[in-house]
Amino acid sequence: MTYIAKPKLHHPALQTNAVGFTRRDYEGRISTLCAGCGHDSISASIIQACWELSIEPHRVAKLSGIGCSSKTPDYFLGNSHGFNTVHGRMPSVLTGANLANRDLLYLGVSGDGDSASIGLGQFAHAMRRAVNMVYILENNGVYGLTKGQFSATADKGSASKKGVANADSPLDTASLALLMGASFVGRSFSGDKAQLVPLIKAAINHRGAAFIDIVSPCVAFNNHPGSTKSYDYVRAHNEAVNRLDIIEGRDEITTDYAAGTSVHVQQHDGTWLRLHKVDTSYDATNKIAAMNYIQEHQARGEVVTGLLYVDPKAEELHANINTVVTPFNKLGEKELCPGSAALAKLNASMR
Amino acid sequence: MNSITAVNDFVIKFANINGSGSASANELFAKSILRMGVPVSPRNIFPSNIQGLPTWYEVRVNERGWLGRRGGVDMLVAMNPQTWDADLKEIEPGGYLFYDNSKPLPASKFRTDINVIGMPLTELCNATYSDPRQRQLFKNIIYVGALSALLEIDPDAIATLIGEQYKGKEKLLAPNLNALKMGRDWVIENLPHPIGLRVQKADNVGDRIFVDGNAAAGLGCVYGGATVCAWYPITPSSSLAEAFQKYCAKFRVDPETGQHRYAIIQAEDELASIGMVIGAGWNGARAFTATSGPGVSLMSEFIGLAYFAEIPMTIINVQRGGPSTGMPTRTQQADVLACAYASHGDTKHVLLFPEDPHECFLHAAAALDLADRLQTPVFVMTDLDIGMNQRLTKPFEWDDSRHYDRGKIMTAEMLDAGTQFGRYLDVDGDGIPFRTYPGTHPDKGGYFTRGTTKNAYATYSEAGPDYIYNVTRLLRKFDTAKNLVPQPVLTKSAAPTRYGVIYYGSTSPAMAEAFEALAAAGVPVDGLRLQAFPFSDVVADFIAEHEQVFVVEQNRDGQVRSLLVNELGVDPAHVLPVLHYDGTPITARFITREISTLTRALDAQTIKDKVA
Numbered sequence A: 001m002t003y004i005a006k007p008k009l010h011h012p013a014l015q016t017n018a019v020g021f022t023r024r025d026y027e028g029r030i031s032t033l034c035a036g037c038g039h040d041s042i043s044a045s046i047i048q049a050c051w052e053l054s055i056e057p058h059r060v061a062k063l064s065g066i067g068c069s070s071k072t073p074d075y076f077l078g079n080s081h082g083f084n085t086v087h088g089r090m091p092s093v094l095t096g097a098n099l100a101n102r103d104l105l106y107l108g109v110s111g112d113g114d115s116a117s118i119g120l121g122q123f124a125h126a127m128r129r130a131v132n133m134v135y136i137l138e139n140n141g142v143y144g145l146t147k148g149q150f151s152a153t154a155d156k157g158s159a160s161k162k163g164v165a166n167a168d169s170p171l172d173t174a175s176l177a178l179l180m181g182a183s184f185v186g187r188s189f190s191g192d193k194a195q196l197v198p199l200i201k202a203a204i205n206h207r208g209a210a211f212i213d214i215v216s217p218c219v220a221f222n223n224h225p226g227s228t229k230s231y232d233y234v235r236a237h238n239e240a241v242n243r244l245d246i247i248e249g250r251d252e253i254t255t256d257y258a259a260g261t262s263v264h265v266q267q268h269d270g271t272w273l274r275l276h277k278v279d280t281s282y283d284a285t286n287k288i289a290a291m292n293y294i295q296e297h298q299a300r301g302e303v304v305t306g307l308l309y310v311d312p313k314a315e316e317l318h319a320n321i322n323t324v325v326t327p328f329n330k331l332g333e334k335e336l337c338p339g340s341a342a343l344a345k346l347n348a349s350m351r
Numbered sequence B: 001m002n003s004i005t006a007v008n009d010f011v012i013k014f015a016n017i018n019g020s021g022s023a024s025a026n027e028l029f030a031k032s033i034l035r036m037g038v039p040v041s042p043r044n045i046f047p048s049n050i051q052g053l054p055t056w057y058e059v060r061v062n063e064r065g066w067l068g069r070r071g072g073v074d075m076l077v078a079m080n081p082q083t084w085d086a087d088l089k090e091i092e093p094g095g096y097l098f099y100d101n102s103k104p105l106p107a108s109k110f111r112t113d114i115n116v117i118g119m120p121l122t123e124l125c126n127a128t129y130s131d132p133r134q135r136q137l138f139k140n141i142i143y144v145g146a147l148s149a150l151l152e153i154d155p156d157a158i159a160t161l162i163g164e165q166y167k168g169k170e171k172l173l174a175p176n177l178n179a180l181k182m183g184r185d186w187v188i189e190n191l192p193h194p195i196g197l198r199v200q201k202a203d204n205v206g207d208r209i210f211v212d213g214n215a216a217a218g219l220g221c222v223y224g225g226a227t228v229c230a231w232y233p234i235t236p237s238s239s240l241a242e243a244f245q246k247y248c249a250k251f252r253v254d255p256e257t258g259q260h261r262y263a264i265i266q267a268e269d270e271l272a273s274i275g276m277v278i279g280a281g282w283n284g285a286r287a288f289t290a291t292s293g294p295g296v297s298l299m300s301e302f303i304g305l306a307y308f309a310e311i312p313m314t315i316i317n318v319q320r321g322g323p324s325t326g327m328p329t330r331t332q333q334a335d336v337l338a339c340a341y342a343s344h345g346d347t348k349h350v351l352l353f354p355e356d357p358h359e360c361f362l363h364a365a366a367a368l369d370l371a372d373r374l375q376t377p378v379f380v381m382t383d384l385d386i387g388m389n390q391r392l393t394k395p396f397e398w399d400d401s402r403h404y405d406r407g408k409i410m411t412a413e414m415l416d417a418g419t420q421f422g423r424y425l426d427v428d429g430d431g432i433p434f435r436t437y438p439g440t441h442p443d444k445g446g447y448f449t450r451g452t453t454k455n456a457y458a459t460y461s462e463a464g465p466d467y468i469y470n471v472t473r474l475l476r477k478f479d480t481a482k483n484l485v486p487q488p489v490l491t492k493s494a495a496p497t498r499y500g501v502i503y504y505g506s507t508s509p510a511m512a513e514a515f516e517a518l519a520a521a522g523v524p525v526d527g528l529r530l531q532a533f534p535f536s537d538v539v540a541d542f543i544a545e546h547e548q549v550f551v552v553e554q555n556r557d558g559q560v561r562s563l564l565v566n567e568l569g570v571d572p573a574h575v576l577p578v579l580h581y582d583g584t585p586i587t588a589r590f591i592t593r594e595i596s597t598l599t600r601a602l603d604a605q606t607i608k609d610k611v612a
Helices: A038-052 A068-075 A090-100 A112-118 A120-128 A173-180 A193-205 A231-237 A287-299 A317-321 A339-349 B022-035 B081-090 B121-128 B132-150 B155-165 B170-190 B213-223 B238-251 B270-282 B293-309 B336-340 B357-374 B412-416 B464-484 B505-520 B537-545 B559-568 B588-611
Strands: A060-064 A081-084 A105-111 A133-139 A184-189 A209-215 A238-240 A242-247 A262-266 A272-277 A303-310 B009-017 B040-045 B054-062 B073-078 B091-100 B115-119 B209-212 B228-231 B263-266 B287-291 B313-319 B350-352 B377-383 B390-393 B448-450 B489-491 B499-504 B526-530 B548-553 B575-579
Touching (some): A038 A068, A038 A133, A038 A193, A038 A209, A060 A090, A068 A081, A068 A105, A068 A133, A090 A105, A090 A120, A090 A133, A090 A317, A090 B263, A090 B270, A090 B287, A105 A112, A112 A120, A112 A133, A120 A133, A120 A173, A120 B270, A133 A173, A133 A193, A173 A209, A173 A287, A173 A303, A193 A209, A193 A303, A231 A238, A242 A303, A272 A303, A287 A303, A317 B263, B009 B022, B009 B081, B022 B040, B022 B054, B022 B132, B022 B390, B040 B390, B073 B081, B091 B132, B115 B132, B132 B155, B132 B170, B209 B213, B213 B287, B213 B313, B213 B357, B213 B377, B228 B238, B228 B270, B238 B263, B238 B287, B287 B293, B287 B357, B293 B313, B293 B336, B293 B377, B313 B357, B336 B350, B336 B377, B336 B559, B357 B464, B377 B505, B499 B537, B499 B559, B526 B537, B537 B559, B548 B559, B548 B588, B559 B575
Parallel strands (some): A060 A081, A081 B448, A105 A133, A133 A209, A184 A209, B073 B091, B091 B115, B228 B287, B350 B377, B499 B526, B548 B575
Antiparallel strands (some): B009 B054, B040 B054, B209 B390
C-alpha cells in the first residue's frame, strides 16, 4: 500500500523525547510486508528504542542487504539515510560507511537468507572485525520473497508449508556471532516487545559489534504446525535467560536486589544494564558458559532468548586501527595532502 | 665470430632462483648505470612462487632512453642451472655468457657462437664465507662487482648506492663493499676486460626518478585524499595497497595524537573489499581498492550497484594475464572490456590508462576527483609491466593550490536555503545529480539508496518513464565524463602519412620507439595515445583523418578496438588490430614488424586497386 501516503500530522499532545521528537518522527514509509509479519514488529521496536534513547533520527545510517527483512529500513527512521545494498553484503558496506564517519549510529538489518547463506562470510567477518554497529538479523527460517524455500537457519526435521522436512542442519547465528567475536549477542522474538526493545537499546549503547538474532515468524510461508519458527512454536519454547533494563544515569547503582536475581553491567558509554535473571545460573559475561548453555538448550528444542553475552570492555574497529576522532568525510586537503615539498623530498629519494 | 660491441645500448639478462637474494643485487646493478647518467629499464620476470623457481631480471641499457622491452639478450648472467639450456638459446649470436664455472660443464652445454666468460663464484664464496646464507647473498654482490669490471661500470657509483642502502647499518656495509671489490678484482686480475659491451657516462637521466607504478599509484592515492583502502591480496596489485600503507604511515599520522587519518582494511575477499569502498564512498570518504582481473570479476555485482546507485569509488586494476587465474605474474591489457562494461544490465564505466609510474600517480589522484565529480566507479587500468617494475619516469608533481573536487554535495545550508533536492534529479543538464552525505540535516535531504529502480527523488519505482529518465541521464553523465577525463595525446609524424596508430597504457614506451623505427623503415605513422574511456571526440576525428588505423594492444581480442567499434561506430575494417599477448611486455621490434607487414599488404592492395 505504498501508494497511500502516510499522514505527517499527529496529535499535538504526543509525548516528545529529550531531543524534542515524538515517536512518530521515527517512523518511515508504510510497510509493504504481509499483514502480521514479524518484521513489522521489529521495525516498531527499533522505532521505540531510538525514540526512548532520544537519538536524532538523521544521525542514524540504516543499511540492509536483500530480502523481506532488508526492505524494512524503508519502514522506520524516514529521515535517516538508508542503503539497500546487494544480497548478503550489508556488513561490508556498513563497515566502509562506518570508516568514513564514525559519528553516526550504524544499524544493519538482515535476514537469515541474507546473513546465514550468501552473506555468512561477511556476517562473520564484521563480527570479528568489531565493527561498531547493531546487527539485527530477522530470522524466519525461510525465503519469503521467493516464496517459501528453506533457509540455512531452518531446523533439521522442521517442515515446510508443503510438508517437506528439512534434511540439513541449522545454522545458529547467535552461537556463530559469539564464536566470531561479537562483543554483544542477544536473541529475542519479534512477538516479545518487552524483551526486544531494551535489548535493542542496550545494543545501540554498546560499543563494538552488537548482534541480535530475532526470531520473526513468516506468516505467509512459515507459520504452520511443523515449523519451529512459527508464533506458536516460539511462544511455547521460548526460554528467556534474563530481562533487561537500561538505566540512563551514569551514577553507580546502589539499590540492592535479592542476591542472584539481578546484576548490573556498566557499558562503555557509562550507562548501566540491569539484568533480571530468569535463570539464576546464567552469567551473560561468560562467553564459554553462554555457548554451552545455548547449545544444551537448543538440543532440547528450546529457543534461548535474552542478553546472551556482553563484554562491557569491548573495543571497536576504529580503536583497533587507531583512527582520528574527526570523521574522514570531514577531512580535506589540509589534513590529507602531504604537499609539494614532501613530494620533492620523495622524488630525491627515488634517484 | 663477430662479437657484439655496443656502448650504452644493450640488453643484459640475469637468470636467478627465486628467493636467492638476487633481486636487490640486480637492482643495485641497474641503479649504478642510472647513476652514470645512462637510462635503463629493468623488468622482473618471475613465477607465481616464493622460493625455488626460476626468476629473471632483464635490464635494457639505452642511452637514447627507450624504456620499452627490446627483446633479445646480448649478455646473460646465468645463475640458474635449471634454466641454462633455454636461457642460452636467447643470447644473440656474438653475445656474452657470464657463468659460474666452479663446476666444470661439458662442451655440449655451450654454444660456439657466443663469448663464454667463466668465473668461479661458488669457489670464491666458499673460500671466503662459512655461513651458507652469506655464501648465497654475497655471491650476488660478487657478480655485480665482476660485471662492473667487464662492462666498465663506475665502481664508485655502486659503492655509493651500497652506502645509501646500508646507511645506519655499518655492520652490513663493509662486507658488501668487500664482496663487490672481490668480484671486481678477480676479473681485473684474471679476465680480459672490458668486453664489447660497455657503459659510458652520459647525461640522459636528468631529474627523472626510478620507481614502480604500484608505489606511484599508492602515493597518488595519498595525495589524492583517499582515506579508506579496502583490499584483498592479489598479484600483481598487492604492493600497491602496501605502498599506500607505507606512505600513510609516513604522511598521515597525526603528530600530536599518533592517530591515523586513514583506514586500511585487508578484507576477507574482493566482494567485501569493494563493499567497504562503496560504503565509504556513499558516506563521503574517498575510498579505493587495488586488485587484478579475478578480483574485478568478483566485484562485478557491486560495481553495477555503484554505477546504478551512483556512488563514487576508485578501483585500481593492475592487470595480469587472463582469463581465469591465467598468468598471475605476466602482463596483459586484457581486462579492458570486463571493466568498461562490468556488471549485468546496461553499464559503462570510466577507465583511465596510465602509461608509466608518473601517470599512475597522476591518474590515481585524478580518479579520486573524477569519482566524486561523476559519482560513479572509476577504474585506473595499469598492469604488471608498469606496476611491478621500477621505471625511469618524470618526477612527481603536485600543485599546492589544488583542491579536491568533491563534486556536487548538497549541504545543510543549501537545504535550509530551500534548494530543491532530488537525489537523482538532473538539475544542471550534465547528468550529474546532487547528493547529501548521511547525517547532513535533521529533516531534509535524507534519502534511501538502492540498487532497484527509482524516480528522480530516490523513491522506489518500476515505472517505465522513471527508469528511462534515470538510465538516459546516466548516458548523459557518461557523455559529460569524456571531457573531464585525461585527453588523448597526439604524436604527429614528421612526414605526412595516411596511417594512424592508437595505443594506450604500458604499450607507450615501445610505441615511442616504434614511431622512430617505422619512420626509418619508410612507414611514418601518426600516433594517438588514449588516456581514458569514454573516448574524447578527438579519437573519432583521428580515426576519420587516417585512411587506416592500427590499434596496438596487449590482449588477444583487440579489446579497445572493440570499444572503438562499439562506442564510436567505426568501420571494423578501418581499425586493424596489432596484438601482443604472450604475457611478456610488447616490444618496439614487434610493433614495427607487424605494422610494416600490414602496411606493405595495404600498399600492395592500393596499387592493385589503382591498376584495376
